[in-house]
Amino acid sequence: MLKSVQLNNIDLEVRNFNGDFILLSLLSNKNAVGLCLFGKAILDKNFDFIEEVIATETEIYLKLNKLFNPNKLEQIKDIEIPSAVQSAEIKIPIYFEVEGDWKTIENISGINKQQYIEKLLKLDFTIAMFGFLPGFVYMNGLPKNMQIPRKATAAKYIPKNSLAIGNQYMGIYSLNSPGGWNVIGQLPISILDFDSLPAICLQPSDKIKFDQIDYASYSLLKNKSISIKEYNG
Amino acid sequence: MDNIENTKLGKLKIIKAGSLCSIQDLGRKGWAFYAIPQSGAMDSKSASLANEILGNPENNPVIECTGIAATIEFQSDASISLTGGDPSWLIDGQPISRYKNITIKKGQILSGGKITHGFRSYIAINGILETQEIYGSSSFYLNANIGGHNGQLIKAGDVLKWHEIQSTKATNFTNKPRPFISKIKLKKGPEFDFLDTQSKSALTENVFYISKDSNRMGARLEGDKLSDRLHCTQPSLLNSVVVFPGILQVPPSGQILVILQDGQTTGGYPRIAYIDASHLDFFNQIAIGRAVKFQLKK
Numbered sequence: 001m002l003k004s005v006q007l008n009n010i011d012l013e014v015r016n017f018n019g020d021f022i023l024l025s026l027l028s029n030k031n032a033v034g035l036c037l038f039g040k041a042i043l044d045k046n047f048d049f050i051e052e053v054i055a056t057e058t059e060i061y062l063k064l065n066k067l068f069n070p071n072k073l074e075q076i077k078d079i080e081i082p083s084a085v086q087s088a089e090i091k092i093p094i095y096f097e098v099e100g101d102w103k104t105i106e107n108i109s110g111i112n113k114q115q116y117i118e119k120l121l122k123l124d125f126t127i128a129m130f131g132f133l134p135g136f137v138y139m140n141g142l143p144k145n146m147q148i149p150r151k152a153t154a155a156k157y158i159p160k161n162s163l164a165i166g167n168q169y170m171g172i173y174s175l176n177s178p179g180g181w182n183v184i185g186q187l188p189i190s191i192l193d194f195d196s197l198p199a200i201c202l203q204p205s206d207k208i209k210f211d212q213i214d215y216a217s218y219s220l221l222k223n224k225s226i227s228i229k230e231y232n233g
Numbered sequence: 234m235d236n237i238e239n240t241k242l243g244k245l246k247i248i249k250a251g252s253l254c255s256i257q258d259l260g261r262k263g264w265a266f267y268a269i270p271q272s273g274a275m276d277s278k279s280a281s282l283a284n285e286i287l288g289n290p291e292n293n294p295v296i297e298c299t300g301i302a303a304t305i306e307f308q309s310d311a312s313i314s315l316t317g318g319d320p321s322w323l324i325d326g327q328p329i330s331r332y333k334n335i336t337i338k339k340g341q342i343l344s345g346g347k348i349t350h351g352f353r354s355y356i357a358i359n360g361i362l363e364t365q366e367i368y369g370s371s372s373f374y375l376n377a378n379i380g381g382h383n384g385q386l387i388k389a390g391d392v393l394k395w396h397e398i399q400s401t402k403a404t405n406f407t408n409k410p411r412p413f414i415s416k417i418k419l420k421k422g423p424e425f426d427f428l429d430t431q432s433k434s435a436l437t438e439n440v441f442y443i444s445k446d447s448n449r450m451g452a453r454l455e456g457d458k459l460s461d462r463l464h465c466t467q468p469s470l471l472n473s474v475v476v477f478p479g480i481l482q483v484p485p486s487g488q489i490l491v492i493l494q495d496g497q498t499t500g501g502y503p504r505i506a507y508i509d510a511s512h513l514d515f516f517n518q519i520a521i522g523r524a525v526k527f528q529l530k531k
Contacts (some may be wrong), residue, residue, distance in 0.1 A: 018512065018530075023475070031329050052265040054475040054498050061475035063265075131473055131499030134269040134377050138473075157490055175376055194367050194379055200267050 001070035004128075005077055006039050007038050012060075019160070021066060024060040031194075034081060035060065036129045036204035037207050041079050051206070055204070057138075058195045060172055078135045087126075087205040092172075092230055093188060095218040096162055100183035101148075117212060119146060125170055125208040127188070135192030135200050137172030154180035156210055161187040175202075188221035191228055235421025242395040243309035243360055248342070250388050253299035253449070256381040258360060259292045259368035260494065268498045271478065272372035272380065275299075275353050275449065275494055275517035279317035279411055281323045283357035286314040286334055286406050289398065294364050294371040296356040296387065300520065302355070303387065307337050311395075312359035316411070318351020333407040350413045350436035351518040360395035373394060374495055375449065413516040417508055419527045422480060424465070432463040432483075436506070440524045441489065447521055449495040453488055454525065460486025476500040479508035481514075493517065 012024040049068040054061040077081025125141035162173045164181035174192040238508035259275025274280035281291035302320035315331040373381025444453035468485045482502040
């Protein structure tokens with residue numbers, strides 16, 4: 001069977017777990033840009049022998065069914081991965097005047113809230129992966145001096161549509177949930193919509209920029225309950 | 234399912250529901266990429282068997298009771314079947330057997346007690362329940378409040394409606410109760426070798442218990458002895474990795490965490506093993522507080 005596949009000149013190890021599932025894993029701690037996008041490309045192929053695809057920044061999981069045979073895996077070698085350059089640029093509105101965990105963030109980053117927000121608004125983020133809960137997105141792009149470690153003990157309740165920081169990632173809690181990330185703001189609209197296919201309007205490698213909004217815009221957008229797509233016009 | 238609007242409508246009223254009673258089918262497949270769990274019946278075999286007995290499609294939504302039976306007043310005549318764990322079902326106080334086609338009349342009450350020989354019981358009706366269908370599945374998923382009965386757990390006072398369907402099988406079709414198995418088959422997971430030697434033997438030699446801190450997302454296992462806490466040479470992983478129903482993770486506490494039907498799709502702890510797909514149904518029938526023993530497939 002296929003032992004490894006190349007992705008943008010990076011070797012991925014192929015491990016078959018008893019024909020139940022396959023893991024495509026990065027052999028070293030190399031930069032993983034594109035792995036999640038590769039996962040999405042496999043998902044979009046709708047292979048008959050694959051039931052589920054899940055991708056993180058370091059591995060891709062393929063749940064197999066009875067139609068799997070090792071030869072079929074050869075097909076994934078020929079998948080063309082869309083270049084990250086073609087990814088969409090999406091603006092996400094954030095209301096920052098929430099209590100959240102600003103005290104922790106000011107203490108750790110050593111800059112005040114206003115300075116932190118100013119820096120944040122200049123940054124470009126990239127959708128790294130999905131995980132944890134439906135619609136929870138992990139975004140890369142936070143420089144080291146703005147990264148905030150996860151809480152030692154998770155908070156019992158984080159309201160849905162919270163923007164939060166967990167180590168190197170920015171994340172959006174798309175549902176009410178317990179969570180260990182540091183909350184910095186609130187989205188007026190949800191990125192999760194079960195009436196759409198797929199339920200999340202963001203894709204791996206999409207470029208994200210945050211817009212600061214005031215309370216009036218926050219309320220307006222919330223009441224209109226428009227989608228991220230509509231917000232981006 | 235053509236002309237479903239023209240079929241006869243049936244009704245039932247929930248008099249009592251346990252704390253975790255919901256509508257499930259065989260799950261929401263193909264969306265794990267977006268961290269949408271499959272959900273679905275915790276004992277999928279019992280759920281599809283309940284449908285098979287009535288001649289329903291195997292993926293037809295059923296009622297899943299957890300730990301304790303629901304009490305239901307039928308407001309229409311119905312054919313039903315009862316599978317999974319045994320809550321000593323009664324109709325109007327008279328014992329009724331599981332795993333067969335049962336006729337219940339308008340006004341009769343189905344009830345039962347604590348579920349034994351399992352933890353989850355299924356009620357199938359010869360009809361299609363009115364449910365919230367999301368991505369081709371009626372399975373209720375708590376965290377997102379989707380699927381099932383209006384995106385909610387079933388509770389006392391709820392009225393469920395169904396559209397009658399023509400059964401394709403003889404009405405006296407019966408089946409043997411599924412066995413209760415607490416010796417669960419495992420296969421090695423991606424980080425099996427992170428376990429130290431003692432923990433590798435403890436995994437299959439010790440007896441673990443399902444913690445009360447378990448739900449449809451995951452089961453925690455506990456033991457009486459210190460050696461029931463497993464030890465990994467590398468307690469947490471550098472990066473998020475994929476998890477799925479049936480996988481056993483070992484967090485720094487050493488208490489095994491099994492991801493289940495409503496579980497998350499990524500995690501950060503060593504994945505030491507996974508439950509053989511044919512045994513996940515059996516594992517999910519082990520009640521809170523009851524023992525489980527693992528057997529590792531070579």
